Amino acid sequence: MILNQIIIAVNDKLYVKNPESSDLGRKIIQHSILLIDEIGFDAFTFKKLGERIGSNESSLYRYFENKHKLLLYLSSWYWGWMEYRLVLETNNIPDPKTKLLKGIEILTEKVKDDSATLHINEALLNNIIILEFTKTILTKEVDRENREGFFLVYKRVINRLVNLILEA
Template sequence: MNSILSNITITVNPKLFVKNPETSELGKKILEQSIILIDEIGFDNFTFKKLGERINSNESSIYRYFESKHKLLLYLSSWYWGWIEYKLVLATNNVANSMERLKRAIIIVTEKIEDDSATLHINEAILNKIIVKEFTKTLLTKEVDEENKEGFFLVYKNVINRLITMIEEVYETYPYSKTLASSIVEGALHQHFLKDHLKTITNCNENVSPTDFYLDLIVTTLKK
């Protein structure tokens, strides 16, 4: 899969950046080091000044790529979900059985993420940790409706819509396919967080993964 992904460019809404960071070494360094720094200190404590110090560059040079750290987080989130969507498509392509196809999709969107060596400046394992902890900060804002109209969450919704289609292929008349699909994608992030930080309120642990739970959930829920 890595060899295939290495030939694919993840497309991100151009309204999220001033200059495409993928077009220069500085831009790629901004992406690479912002992921590492946000993971180290958290998004609330993250600033462009601190990032500039990390990459030995002026703070103003970062603003030439992103107008705010919120837009940077939206960019990273969009890139992540675009990467997940590519993995999902590759994992389910040419799988004839609808339940098997759905199970493979569930694994992709709920499993623990390993770094993909095909993308040298993006560490997906660390980016996943950021998505688990910080993704809701892209959604739970006063600007969410306007940003949704701008298409900032389109790739995230694409992943969910693919799951919706697969659920309906398994059980055409199931009345809650959208709610189930969005609950799986968002819930998996939450269960990974609970597993690492609030262990007493989840059954997920070193032996039981969020993937195990959601595979069991869909089989039980979609029994006809």
């Protein structure tokens, strides 16, 4: 296999310490996805996550300021992964209509867990995006967060789809 692990770039203003940089950080990401999928974002707390992974709540704050930033991180990672898939899977399709259909398929198909990302269950993350993504934008801070680029990758995915439509 040429690529055995995918690294998706996420806006560095979303975290205090990059969770991809340590085992604990990857464990935080992995188990936050499991816990949010299990109990929902509103019931999710860093205290519950800390108990689940056997870590102090304070150590979670070394990675993320709060649970909202964690959700923004997960959302950005998800849309970055979708963008990666769109580019990779449509790049060599010459026919614009076929390319558009493939793009639509990628964005709407039932998501399966990707073995190239060991600590991220994309199928569960997709459930979280479907149920909780609006909580990233329905806040008083959305304009500031938008200016800081927190939604750029989501906008890029939308623009890629728009371009596929225009080409077709």
